[in-house]
Amino acid sequence: MAKIKAVRGMYDILPDQAPIWQFVEQQVRHLFSQYGYREIRTPIIEKTELFCRSIGTGTDVVEKEMYTFSCRKGGHLTLRPEATAACVRAVEEHGLAFNQVQRLWYNGPMFRYERPQKGRQRQFHQFGAEVYGIDSPDIDAELILMTARLWRKLGIEQVLQLQLNTLGSASARTAYRAELVAFLKANMSALDTDSQRRLATNPLRILDSKDTATQALLDHAPVFLDYLDKESISHFARLKQILDDAEIRYQVNPRLVRGLDYYCKTVFEWTTDDLGAQGTVCGGGRYDGLIAQLGGRPTPGIGWAMGVERLILLLKSMQAVPADIFNPLDVYLINLGSVAALVAQKLAESLRDQLPDLRLQLHCGGGDFKSQLKKADRSGAKVALLLGEDELVQEQIQVKPLRGQGKQQNIAFVELATHLQQILCP
RNA sequence: GUGGGCGUAGCUCAGUCGGUAGAGCUCCGGAUUGUGAUUCCGGCGGUCGUGGGUUCAAGCCCCAUCGCCCACCCCA
Numbered sequence: 001m002a003k004i005k006a007v008r009g010m011y012d013i014l015p016d017q018a019p020i021w022q023f024v025e026q027q028v029r030h031l032f033s034q035y036g037y038r039e040i041r042t043p044i045i046e047k048t049e050l051f052c053r054s055i056g057t058g059t060d061v062v063e064k065e066m067y068t069f070s071c072r073k074g075g076h077l078t079l080r081p082e083a084t085a086a087c088v089r090a091v092e093e094h095g096l097a098f099n100q101v102q103r104l105w106y107n108g109p110m111f112r113y114e115r116p117q118k119g120r121q122r123q124f125h126q127f128g129a130e131v132y133g134i135d136s137p138d139i140d141a142e143l144i145l146m147t148a149r150l151w152r153k154l155g156i157e158q159v160l161q162l163q164l165n166t167l168g169s170a171s172a173r174t175a176y177r178a179e180l181v182a183f184l185k186a187n188m189s190a191l192d193t194d195s196q197r198r199l200a201t202n203p204l205r206i207l208d209s210k211d212t213a214t215q216a217l218l219d220h221a222p223v224f225l226d227y228l229d230k231e232s233i234s235h236f237a238r239l240k241q242i243l244d245d246a247e248i249r250y251q252v253n254p255r256l257v258r259g260l261d262y263y264c265k266t267v268f269e270w271t272t273d274d275l276g277a278q279g280t281v282c283g284g285g286r287y288d289g290l291i292a293q294l295g296g297r298p299t300p301g302i303g304w305a306m307g308v309e310r311l312i313l314l315l316k317s318m319q320a321v322p323a324d325i326f327n328p329l330d331v332y333l334i335n336l337g338s339v340a341a342l343v344a345q346k347l348a349e350s351l352r353d354q355l356p357d358l359r360l361q362l363h364c365g366g367g368d369f370k371s372q373l374k375k376a377d378r379s380g381a382k383v384a385l386l387l388g389e390d391e392l393v394q395e396q397i398q399v400k401p402l403r404g405q406g407k408q409q410n411i412a413f414v415e416l417a418t419h420l421q422q423i424l425c426p
Numbered sequence: 427g428u429g430g431g432c433g434u435a436g437c438u439c440a441g442u443c444g445g446u447a448g449a450g451c452u453c454c455g456g457a458u459u460g461u462g463a464u465u466c467c468g469g470c471g472g473u474c475g476u477g478g479g480u481u482c483a484a485g486c487c488c489c490a491u492c493g494c495c496c497a498c499c500c501c502a
Contacts, residue, residue: 005493060500064427110502115427117496126502194499259501280502307502336460369460377462388460402462
Protein backbone atom coordinates (compact mmCIF):
# COMPACT_ATOMS: atom_id res chain seq x y z
CA MET A 1 0.00 0.00 0.00
CA ALA A 2 1.30 3.42 -0.89
CA LYS A 3 2.58 5.45 2.01
CA ILE A 4 0.79 8.65 2.91
CA LYS A 5 2.99 11.69 2.54
CA ALA A 6 2.61 15.25 3.72
CA VAL A 7 0.43 17.50 1.59
CA ARG A 8 2.34 19.27 -1.18
CA GLY A 9 3.92 22.50 -0.09
CA MET A 10 3.43 21.71 3.61
CA TYR A 11 6.41 20.64 5.64
CA ASP A 12 7.21 18.91 8.90
CA ILE A 13 9.53 20.78 11.20
CA LEU A 14 11.66 17.97 12.56
CA PRO A 15 13.44 17.91 15.94
CA ASP A 16 16.73 18.87 14.30
CA GLN A 17 15.18 22.08 13.02
CA ALA A 18 12.83 22.91 15.89
CA PRO A 19 15.52 24.65 17.99
CA ILE A 20 16.01 27.20 15.21
CA TRP A 21 12.29 27.95 15.22
CA GLN A 22 12.27 28.25 18.98
CA PHE A 23 15.24 30.58 18.82
CA VAL A 24 13.61 32.86 16.26
CA GLU A 25 10.28 32.84 18.08
CA GLN A 26 11.96 33.73 21.33
CA GLN A 27 13.84 36.62 19.72
CA VAL A 28 10.73 38.04 18.06
CA ARG A 29 8.61 37.70 21.21
CA HIS A 30 11.25 39.57 23.13
CA LEU A 31 11.26 42.28 20.51
CA PHE A 32 7.52 42.78 20.87
CA SER A 33 7.74 42.93 24.62
CA GLN A 34 10.44 45.60 24.30
CA TYR A 35 7.94 47.79 22.46
CA GLY A 36 4.92 47.00 24.60
CA TYR A 37 2.98 45.08 21.97
CA ARG A 38 0.44 42.52 23.13
CA GLU A 39 -0.30 39.17 21.53
CA ILE A 40 -3.56 38.35 19.76
CA ARG A 41 -4.54 34.87 18.59
CA THR A 42 -7.29 34.42 16.05
CA PRO A 43 -8.64 31.24 14.41
CA ILE A 44 -6.89 30.00 11.29
CA ILE A 45 -10.27 29.69 9.55
CA GLU A 46 -12.46 32.65 8.70
CA LYS A 47 -15.46 33.28 6.50
CA THR A 48 -14.29 33.54 2.92
CA GLU A 49 -16.04 36.87 2.55
CA LEU A 50 -13.68 38.46 5.07
CA PHE A 51 -10.72 37.96 2.75
CA CYS A 52 -12.61 38.92 -0.40
CA ARG A 53 -13.68 42.18 1.15
CA SER A 54 -10.29 43.05 2.69
CA ILE A 55 -7.56 41.71 0.42
CA GLY A 56 -9.57 42.43 -2.73
CA THR A 57 -11.27 40.18 -5.27
CA GLY A 58 -8.91 41.17 -8.07
CA THR A 59 -5.77 40.06 -6.26
CA ASP A 60 -3.88 36.84 -6.95
CA VAL A 61 -4.21 35.84 -3.33
CA VAL A 62 -8.00 35.87 -3.38
CA GLU A 63 -8.45 34.91 -6.99
CA LYS A 64 -6.42 31.72 -7.12
CA GLU A 65 -4.46 31.07 -3.95
CA MET A 66 -7.03 30.50 -1.24
CA TYR A 67 -7.89 27.21 0.42
CA THR A 68 -11.66 27.56 0.42
CA PHE A 69 -14.24 24.93 1.29
CA SER A 70 -17.91 24.87 2.05
CA CYS A 71 -19.15 24.54 5.57
CA ARG A 72 -21.48 21.70 6.56
CA LYS A 73 -24.24 24.21 7.19
CA GLY A 74 -23.58 26.08 3.96
CA GLY A 75 -21.47 29.15 3.41
CA HIS A 76 -17.79 29.28 2.55
CA LEU A 77 -14.82 29.13 4.86
CA THR A 78 -11.16 29.80 4.06
CA LEU A 79 -7.84 28.94 5.66
CA ARG A 80 -6.33 32.34 6.29
CA PRO A 81 -3.82 33.45 3.62
CA GLU A 82 -2.65 36.28 5.92
CA ALA A 83 -3.61 37.61 9.32
CA THR A 84 -4.37 41.31 8.96
CA ALA A 85 -7.99 40.75 7.93
CA ALA A 86 -8.62 38.40 10.84
CA CYS A 87 -6.95 40.84 13.20
CA VAL A 88 -9.16 43.67 12.06
CA ARG A 89 -12.21 41.44 12.34
CA ALA A 90 -11.37 40.44 15.91
CA VAL A 91 -10.50 43.96 16.99
CA GLU A 92 -13.79 45.26 15.59
CA GLU A 93 -15.85 42.38 16.90
CA HIS A 94 -14.66 43.02 20.46
CA GLY A 95 -14.50 46.79 20.28
CA LEU A 96 -10.78 46.87 21.02
CA ALA A 97 -10.11 49.90 18.86
CA PHE A 98 -13.07 51.94 20.07
CA ASN A 99 -11.57 55.25 21.16
CA GLN A 100 -8.28 53.60 21.97
CA VAL A 101 -4.94 52.62 20.55
CA GLN A 102 -3.94 48.96 20.15
CA ARG A 103 -0.45 47.68 19.48
CA LEU A 104 -0.76 43.98 18.70
CA TRP A 105 1.31 41.07 17.43
CA TYR A 106 0.55 37.58 16.18
CA ASN A 107 2.34 34.44 15.07
CA GLY A 108 1.08 31.43 13.20
CA PRO A 109 0.54 29.43 10.02
CA MET A 110 -0.89 30.94 6.84
CA PHE A 111 -2.07 29.08 3.73
CA ARG A 112 -1.77 29.92 0.08
CA TYR A 113 -2.28 27.54 -2.81
CA GLU A 114 0.82 28.32 -4.88
CA ARG A 115 3.43 26.30 -6.70
CA PRO A 116 6.08 25.63 -4.04
CA GLN A 117 9.63 26.80 -4.54
CA LYS A 118 12.50 28.09 -2.45
CA GLY A 119 11.11 30.40 0.25
CA ARG A 120 7.55 29.67 -0.79
CA GLN A 121 5.32 26.98 0.66
CA ARG A 122 1.59 26.37 0.88
CA GLN A 123 1.60 26.43 4.63
CA PHE A 124 4.01 29.03 5.91
CA HIS A 125 4.42 31.00 9.07
CA GLN A 126 4.29 34.68 9.80
CA PHE A 127 5.00 36.94 12.69
CA GLY A 128 3.17 40.21 12.36
CA ALA A 129 2.43 43.49 14.08
CA GLU A 130 -0.71 45.58 13.74
CA VAL A 131 -1.43 49.00 15.24
CA TYR A 132 -4.86 50.61 15.39
CA GLY A 133 -5.89 54.15 16.17
CA ILE A 134 -2.76 56.14 15.24
CA ASP A 135 -2.70 58.06 11.98
CA SER A 136 0.59 59.93 12.41
CA PRO A 137 3.84 58.81 10.77
CA ASP A 138 5.67 58.31 14.06
CA ILE A 139 3.99 54.91 14.37
CA ASP A 140 4.97 54.05 10.78
CA ALA A 141 8.53 54.76 11.85
CA GLU A 142 8.24 52.75 15.07
CA LEU A 143 7.09 49.69 13.16
CA ILE A 144 10.04 49.98 10.81
CA LEU A 145 12.51 50.66 13.61
CA MET A 146 11.48 47.54 15.45
CA THR A 147 12.11 45.37 12.40
CA ALA A 148 15.50 47.00 11.95
CA ARG A 149 16.27 46.19 15.58
CA LEU A 150 15.38 42.55 14.98
CA TRP A 151 17.75 42.28 12.01
CA ARG A 152 20.56 43.71 14.13
CA LYS A 153 19.74 41.34 16.97
CA LEU A 154 19.83 38.37 14.59
CA GLY A 155 22.97 39.58 12.84
CA ILE A 156 21.45 39.78 9.36
CA GLU A 157 21.21 43.55 8.92
CA GLN A 158 23.95 43.64 6.25
CA VAL A 159 21.93 41.64 3.73
CA LEU A 160 18.59 43.38 4.11
CA GLN A 161 17.53 46.54 2.29
CA LEU A 162 14.53 48.67 3.13
CA GLN A 163 12.31 49.65 0.21
CA LEU A 164 9.86 52.42 0.85
CA ASN A 165 6.98 54.00 -1.02
CA THR A 166 3.74 55.87 -0.53
CA LEU A 167 0.54 54.89 -2.30
CA GLY A 168 -1.31 58.05 -1.34
CA SER A 169 -4.82 58.12 0.04
CA ALA A 170 -7.24 55.46 -1.08
CA SER A 171 -9.11 57.90 -3.29
CA ALA A 172 -5.93 59.23 -4.89
CA ARG A 173 -4.83 55.71 -5.60
CA THR A 174 -8.16 54.67 -7.09
CA ALA A 175 -8.24 57.77 -9.24
CA TYR A 176 -4.74 57.10 -10.51
CA ARG A 177 -5.44 53.45 -11.12
CA ALA A 178 -8.49 54.32 -13.22
CA GLU A 179 -6.50 56.81 -15.29
CA LEU A 180 -3.65 54.34 -15.78
CA VAL A 181 -5.99 51.55 -16.84
CA ALA A 182 -7.77 53.86 -19.29
CA PHE A 183 -4.45 54.88 -20.80
CA LEU A 184 -3.16 51.33 -21.07
CA LYS A 185 -6.38 49.98 -22.53
CA ALA A 186 -6.12 52.57 -25.27
CA ASN A 187 -2.64 51.22 -26.01
CA MET A 188 -3.33 47.55 -25.44
CA SER A 189 -1.42 46.37 -28.50
CA ALA A 190 1.83 47.88 -27.25
CA LEU A 191 1.73 45.84 -24.06
CA ASP A 192 3.50 42.53 -23.51
CA THR A 193 1.22 39.57 -22.80
CA ASP A 194 2.03 39.51 -19.10
CA SER A 195 1.02 43.12 -18.77
CA GLN A 196 -2.17 42.60 -20.73
CA ARG A 197 -3.16 40.01 -18.18
CA ARG A 198 -2.20 42.27 -15.29
CA LEU A 199 -4.38 45.03 -16.66
CA ALA A 200 -7.35 43.16 -15.28
CA THR A 201 -5.75 41.86 -12.12
CA ASN A 202 -3.03 44.15 -10.85
CA PRO A 203 -2.55 47.16 -13.17
CA LEU A 204 -0.11 49.02 -10.93
CA ARG A 205 2.30 46.11 -11.29
CA ILE A 206 2.59 46.88 -14.98
CA LEU A 207 4.76 49.84 -14.00
CA ASP A 208 7.34 47.26 -12.99
CA SER A 209 7.29 45.36 -16.30
CA LYS A 210 10.66 44.26 -17.68
CA ASP A 211 9.45 44.45 -21.26
CA THR A 212 11.17 47.30 -23.14
CA ALA A 213 8.21 48.13 -25.41
CA THR A 214 5.94 48.33 -22.38
CA GLN A 215 8.45 50.55 -20.61
CA ALA A 216 8.60 52.85 -23.63
CA LEU A 217 4.83 53.15 -23.56
CA LEU A 218 4.90 53.88 -19.84
CA ASP A 219 7.03 56.96 -20.49
CA HIS A 220 3.84 58.61 -21.74
CA ALA A 221 1.55 57.17 -19.08
CA PRO A 222 -0.02 59.23 -16.28
CA VAL A 223 2.46 59.80 -13.44
CA PHE A 224 1.38 58.79 -9.97
CA LEU A 225 3.03 61.77 -8.32
CA ASP A 226 0.50 64.06 -10.01
CA TYR A 227 -2.31 62.27 -8.23
CA LEU A 228 -0.76 62.16 -4.77
CA ASP A 229 -2.66 64.14 -2.17
CA LYS A 230 -0.88 66.72 -0.01
CA GLU A 231 -1.63 64.89 3.21
CA SER A 232 0.10 61.74 1.96
CA ILE A 233 3.08 63.72 0.75
CA SER A 234 3.69 65.37 4.09
CA HIS A 235 3.04 62.09 5.94
CA PHE A 236 5.70 60.42 3.82
CA ALA A 237 8.13 63.31 4.26
CA ARG A 238 7.83 63.13 8.04
CA LEU A 239 8.35 59.34 8.02
CA LYS A 240 11.53 59.76 5.98
CA GLN A 241 12.71 62.45 8.36
CA ILE A 242 12.31 60.16 11.38
CA LEU A 243 14.08 57.31 9.59
CA ASP A 244 16.92 59.62 8.57
CA ASP A 245 17.22 60.82 12.13
CA ALA A 246 17.38 57.21 13.35
CA GLU A 247 20.01 56.49 10.67
CA ILE A 248 17.90 53.82 9.02
CA ARG A 249 18.93 53.52 5.40
CA TYR A 250 16.19 53.07 2.84
CA GLN A 251 15.51 53.28 -0.83
CA VAL A 252 12.40 55.03 -2.12
CA ASN A 253 10.96 52.71 -4.74
CA PRO A 254 8.02 54.23 -6.67
CA ARG A 255 7.32 50.79 -8.15
CA LEU A 256 6.73 49.24 -4.76
CA VAL A 257 3.01 48.55 -5.00
CA ARG A 258 2.20 45.43 -2.96
CA GLY A 259 -0.47 43.00 -4.03
CA LEU A 260 -3.13 43.45 -1.38
CA ASP A 261 -5.78 46.06 -2.09
CA TYR A 262 -6.13 47.49 1.39
CA TYR A 263 -2.84 49.36 1.55
CA CYS A 264 -2.63 53.15 1.37
CA LYS A 265 0.00 55.77 2.14
CA THR A 266 3.10 54.09 3.58
CA VAL A 267 4.21 50.74 2.17
CA PHE A 268 7.56 49.07 2.77
CA GLU A 269 9.48 45.86 2.22
CA TRP A 270 12.69 44.44 3.58
CA THR A 271 14.34 42.50 0.78
CA THR A 272 17.47 40.45 0.26
CA ASP A 273 19.43 39.01 -2.66
CA ASP A 274 20.44 35.95 -0.65
CA LEU A 275 17.24 33.91 -0.96
CA GLY A 276 16.82 33.39 -4.68
CA ALA A 277 13.56 34.54 -6.22
CA GLN A 278 11.61 35.11 -3.02
CA GLY A 279 13.54 38.06 -1.69
CA THR A 280 10.96 39.68 0.55
CA VAL A 281 11.49 38.77 4.19
CA CYS A 282 9.15 41.33 5.70
CA GLY A 283 6.54 43.63 4.21
CA GLY A 284 3.77 45.89 5.34
CA GLY A 285 2.07 49.22 5.22
CA ARG A 286 -0.78 51.41 6.22
CA TYR A 287 -4.43 50.46 5.70
CA ASP A 288 -6.46 53.37 7.03
CA GLY A 289 -9.58 52.51 5.05
CA LEU A 290 -9.80 48.82 5.85
CA ILE A 291 -11.64 48.94 9.15
CA ALA A 292 -14.41 51.12 7.79
CA GLN A 293 -14.48 48.97 4.69
CA LEU A 294 -15.26 45.97 6.89
CA GLY A 295 -18.07 47.85 8.55
CA GLY A 296 -16.32 49.43 11.52
CA ARG A 297 -16.00 53.02 12.59
CA PRO A 298 -13.23 54.67 10.52
CA THR A 299 -9.96 53.88 12.32
CA PRO A 300 -6.42 54.13 11.02
CA GLY A 301 -4.41 50.91 10.90
CA ILE A 302 -0.89 49.88 9.95
CA GLY A 303 1.13 46.70 10.20
CA TRP A 304 3.74 44.35 8.82
CA ALA A 305 4.31 40.61 8.49
CA MET A 306 7.49 38.62 8.21
CA GLY A 307 7.93 35.13 6.78
CA VAL A 308 9.50 32.89 9.38
CA GLU A 309 10.70 30.29 6.86
CA ARG A 310 12.45 33.01 4.85
CA LEU A 311 13.97 34.46 7.97
CA ILE A 312 15.34 31.05 8.91
CA LEU A 313 16.68 30.46 5.39
CA LEU A 314 18.47 33.77 5.67
CA LEU A 315 19.88 32.99 9.11
CA LYS A 316 21.24 29.72 7.75
CA SER A 317 22.77 31.27 4.66
CA MET A 318 24.43 33.89 6.88
CA GLN A 319 25.50 31.16 9.33
CA ALA A 320 23.88 33.32 11.98
CA VAL A 321 22.23 30.46 13.86
CA PRO A 322 23.89 30.15 17.28
CA ALA A 323 25.44 26.71 17.74
CA ASP A 324 24.51 26.35 21.40
CA ILE A 325 20.75 26.16 20.80
CA PHE A 326 20.88 22.57 19.59
CA ASN A 327 22.04 20.67 22.63
CA PRO A 328 19.08 19.45 24.66
CA LEU A 329 20.87 17.68 27.51
CA ASP A 330 23.11 18.27 30.50
CA VAL A 331 23.10 14.82 32.05
CA TYR A 332 22.55 11.24 30.87
CA LEU A 333 21.86 8.72 33.59
CA ILE A 334 23.13 5.19 32.95
CA ASN A 335 21.78 2.29 35.00
CA LEU A 336 22.71 -1.39 35.01
CA GLY A 337 20.36 -4.07 36.23
CA SER A 338 16.78 -3.98 37.45
CA VAL A 339 17.56 -2.77 40.97
CA ALA A 340 19.69 0.09 39.66
CA ALA A 341 16.94 0.96 37.18
CA LEU A 342 14.50 1.41 40.06
CA VAL A 343 16.89 3.58 42.03
CA ALA A 344 17.84 5.56 38.93
CA GLN A 345 14.23 6.41 38.20
CA LYS A 346 13.82 7.81 41.71
CA LEU A 347 17.17 9.56 41.60
CA ALA A 348 16.25 11.25 38.32
CA GLU A 349 12.97 12.53 39.74
CA SER A 350 14.71 13.77 42.86
CA LEU A 351 17.33 15.64 40.81
CA ARG A 352 14.58 17.28 38.75
CA ASP A 353 12.96 18.40 42.01
CA GLN A 354 16.19 19.85 43.32
CA LEU A 355 17.50 21.35 40.08
CA PRO A 356 14.47 22.36 38.01
CA ASP A 357 16.59 23.75 35.18
CA LEU A 358 18.69 20.60 34.85
CA ARG A 359 18.14 18.76 31.58
CA LEU A 360 18.44 15.11 32.50
CA GLN A 361 17.67 12.02 30.50
CA LEU A 362 17.35 8.61 32.12
CA HIS A 363 18.54 5.74 30.02
CA CYS A 364 15.63 3.42 29.31
CA GLY A 365 15.49 0.09 27.56
CA GLY A 366 18.43 -1.68 29.20
CA GLY A 367 21.53 -2.72 27.31
CA ASP A 368 25.04 -3.32 28.47
CA PHE A 369 27.33 -0.74 29.98
CA LYS A 370 29.23 -0.02 26.84
CA SER A 371 26.20 0.61 24.68
CA GLN A 372 24.63 2.83 27.31
CA LEU A 373 27.77 4.91 27.55
CA LYS A 374 27.82 5.20 23.79
CA LYS A 375 24.29 6.52 23.87
CA ALA A 376 25.26 8.96 26.60
CA ASP A 377 27.97 10.28 24.31
CA ARG A 378 25.67 10.53 21.28
CA SER A 379 23.04 12.29 23.34
CA GLY A 380 25.20 15.38 23.54
CA ALA A 381 25.06 15.43 27.35
CA LYS A 382 27.91 17.11 29.16
CA VAL A 383 27.98 14.55 31.95
CA ALA A 384 27.16 10.86 32.32
CA LEU A 385 26.04 9.40 35.62
CA LEU A 386 26.91 5.72 36.06
CA LEU A 387 24.81 3.63 38.40
CA GLY A 388 25.64 -0.09 38.70
CA GLU A 389 25.67 -2.67 41.44
CA ASP A 390 28.89 -1.48 43.08
CA GLU A 391 27.58 2.07 43.31
CA LEU A 392 24.24 0.91 44.72
CA VAL A 393 25.94 -0.81 47.63
CA GLN A 394 27.93 2.31 48.47
CA GLU A 395 25.01 4.71 47.80
CA GLN A 396 27.30 6.55 45.45
CA ILE A 397 27.27 7.28 41.75
CA GLN A 398 30.04 7.77 39.20
CA VAL A 399 30.01 11.23 37.67
CA LYS A 400 31.80 11.13 34.34
CA PRO A 401 32.39 14.33 32.34
CA LEU A 402 31.97 13.54 28.65
CA ARG A 403 33.26 16.75 27.07
CA GLY A 404 35.73 18.66 29.22
CA GLN A 405 38.89 17.41 30.84
CA GLY A 406 37.36 16.83 34.28
CA LYS A 407 38.03 13.52 36.02
CA GLN A 408 35.46 10.87 36.79
CA GLN A 409 34.40 11.07 40.45
CA ASN A 410 32.50 8.97 42.95
CA ILE A 411 29.77 11.10 44.56
CA ALA A 412 27.38 10.19 47.38
CA PHE A 413 23.68 10.29 46.42
CA VAL A 414 22.98 13.02 48.97
CA GLU A 415 25.64 15.30 47.52
CA LEU A 416 24.83 14.69 43.87
CA ALA A 417 22.61 17.71 43.24
CA THR A 418 25.10 20.13 44.74
CA HIS A 419 27.96 18.54 42.84
CA LEU A 420 26.14 18.69 39.50
CA GLN A 421 25.26 22.30 40.04
CA GLN A 422 28.92 23.08 40.66
CA ILE A 423 30.30 21.35 37.58
CA LEU A 424 27.52 22.42 35.20
CA CYS A 425 27.24 26.07 36.16
CA PRO A 426 30.81 27.24 36.69
C1' G B 427 -1.26 27.85 -14.31
C1' U B 428 3.69 27.63 -17.66
C1' G B 429 8.84 26.14 -18.21
C1' G B 430 13.59 23.46 -16.81
C1' G B 431 16.13 19.81 -13.68
C1' C B 432 15.84 15.46 -10.63
C1' G B 433 13.59 10.58 -8.35
C1' U B 434 18.65 4.18 -6.46
C1' A B 435 19.24 1.73 1.39
C1' G B 436 16.66 5.67 7.20
C1' C B 437 20.28 10.03 5.30
C1' U B 438 24.05 11.83 1.40
C1' C B 439 25.08 9.85 -3.18
C1' A B 440 28.01 6.43 -7.05
C1' G B 441 26.34 3.00 -10.75
C1' U B 442 30.84 3.10 -17.36
C1' C B 443 28.68 0.34 -23.58
C1' G B 444 21.85 -2.49 -21.46
C1' G B 445 24.74 -8.13 -18.73
C1' U B 446 22.85 -10.97 -11.29
C1' A B 447 22.47 -3.71 -6.71
C1' G B 448 27.24 -0.37 -4.55
C1' A B 449 29.90 3.25 -1.09
C1' G B 450 29.97 6.63 3.02
C1' C B 451 27.07 8.04 7.31
C1' U B 452 23.45 6.07 10.91
C1' C B 453 22.04 1.65 13.71
C1' C B 454 23.45 -3.39 15.90
C1' G B 455 27.44 -6.91 17.23
C1' G B 456 32.73 -8.09 17.98
C1' A B 457 38.17 -6.82 18.87
C1' U B 458 37.73 -4.71 24.88
C1' U B 459 33.26 -9.35 31.23
C1' G B 460 31.84 -2.06 34.08
C1' U B 461 33.99 2.98 30.56
C1' G B 462 31.95 6.76 25.16
C1' A B 463 34.56 9.58 21.05
C1' U B 464 39.48 7.27 17.43
C1' U B 465 40.79 2.61 14.79
C1' C B 466 39.87 -2.34 12.75
C1' C B 467 36.40 -6.51 11.55
C1' G B 468 31.43 -8.22 10.78
C1' G B 469 26.07 -7.57 10.34
C1' C B 470 21.03 -5.24 9.50
C1' G B 471 19.14 -2.35 5.58
C1' G B 472 16.46 -2.17 -1.74
C1' U B 473 9.22 -3.07 -5.33
C1' C B 474 16.11 1.32 -8.37
C1' G B 475 8.97 6.68 -7.50
C1' U B 476 4.76 3.97 -10.08
C1' G B 477 2.54 1.54 -14.48
C1' G B 478 3.29 -0.13 -19.25
C1' G B 479 6.61 -1.03 -23.64
C1' U B 480 11.33 -2.55 -26.44
C1' U B 481 15.00 -6.61 -25.52
C1' C B 482 17.57 -13.15 -24.59
C1' A B 483 18.50 -9.39 -20.71
C1' A B 484 16.41 -2.67 -18.28
C1' G B 485 18.56 1.25 -12.47
C1' C B 486 20.23 2.56 -17.63
C1' C B 487 16.40 2.94 -23.81
C1' C B 488 10.90 4.50 -25.09
C1' C B 489 5.81 6.08 -23.45
C1' A B 490 2.63 7.49 -19.59
C1' U B 491 1.90 8.93 -14.68
C1' C B 492 3.01 10.61 -9.67
C1' G B 493 6.33 13.20 -6.55
C1' C B 494 10.33 16.61 -5.34
C1' C B 495 13.46 20.91 -6.50
C1' C B 496 14.39 25.53 -9.11
C1' A B 497 12.47 29.45 -12.07
C1' C B 498 8.24 32.44 -14.32
C1' C B 499 4.16 34.64 -11.83
C1' C B 500 2.91 36.29 -6.97
C1' C B 501 3.96 37.29 -2.09
C1' A B 502 6.00 36.76 3.75
